[in-house]
Amino acid sequence: MCATDLPQTPGEEWAIDNPRFRAFIADVHRIRRAHDDPRATIAAIRPHFTTLMAEDDWLPQRYQEPAADGGMGSGIGTWLLYRALDGSLALSALVAPPGAQTPVHDHLAWGLVGLYRGEQDEEVFVRRDDGLSATTAHLELQERRRLKQGDFYELLPETDIHRVKTTSAITSVSLHLLGIDNGCIWRHRFLPDEGAVLPFKSGYVNAPCVETTEPAT
Numbered sequence: 001m002c003a004t005d006l007p008q009t010p011g012e013e014w015a016i017d018n019p020r021f022r023a024f025i026a027d028v029h030r031i032r033r034a035h036d037d038p039r040a041t042i043a044a045i046r047p048h049f050t051t052l053m054a055e056d057d058w059l060p061q062r063y064q065e066p067a068a069d070g071g072m073g074s075g076i077g078t079w080l081l082y083r084a085l086d087g088s089l090a091l092s093a094l095v096a097p098p099g100a101q102t103p104v105h106d107h108l109a110w111g112l113v114g115l116y117r118g119e120q121d122e123e124v125f126v127r128r129d130d131g132l133s134a135t136t137a138h139l140e141l142q143e144r145r146r147l148k149q150g151d152f153y154e155l156l157p158e159t160d161i162h163r164v165k166t167t168s169a170i171t172s173v174s175l176h177l178l179g180i181d182n183g184c185i186w187r188h189r190f191l192p193d194e195g196a197v198l199p200f201k202s203g204y205v206n207a208p209c210v211e212t213t214e215p216a217t
Contacts, residue, residue: 020058038110053114071202074100080204087181101165104190109180114152118172125161137197184209
């Protein structure tokens with residue numbers, strides 16, 4: 001089952017189809033083939049990502065709407081825009097109503113996240129324990145950032161755990177480009193005040209995941 005009824009290409013799933021978006025994805029794949037280091041990959045993608053975020057005519061309105069039953073809770077919708085079916089790349093839109101906040105969570109992959117609409121506050125955490133426990137975790141708040149439209153940040157192991165909250169009077173839309181199918185893998189949800197960690201899968205509003213029984217460890 002695909003995200004839409006659009007014609008699909010082998011090994012890929014497209015929720016939107018226009019020349020601008022396809023050109024961006026082609027650039028990302030070209031860059032990924034040229035670099036083994038995630039930091040080099042991110043650095044090469046950044047200018048293309050900046051240009052995509054500055055253009056406002058390629059993302060349909062339906063993918064800028066909240067979702068009451070989204071896996072993040074609080075009416076937050078995660079909309080799949082594109083993914084490689086081998087699980088090596090996904091681009092999605094995270095749509096959060098005013099005042100909505102994600103749980104503290106990780107990503108388990110390199111990535112770029114950019115704010116396409118609205119404003120957000122982000123809190124970045126560092127895990128201070130050895131990471132071996134499946135049920136407990138000691139997190140320390142490392143940084144707070146205020147994000148406005150056009151701002152973006154990198155996801156790497158040292159900045160992989162965060163939460164975001166919409167602070168604008170309008171719904172925020174952030175674009176998540178990740179080197180993994182982030183909506184369909186088991187990740188971690190953290191409860192910093194309780195020192196707890198739980199298995200977590202966000203899913204997508206508009207696309208199914210192949211169910212697995214193996215949560216992240």
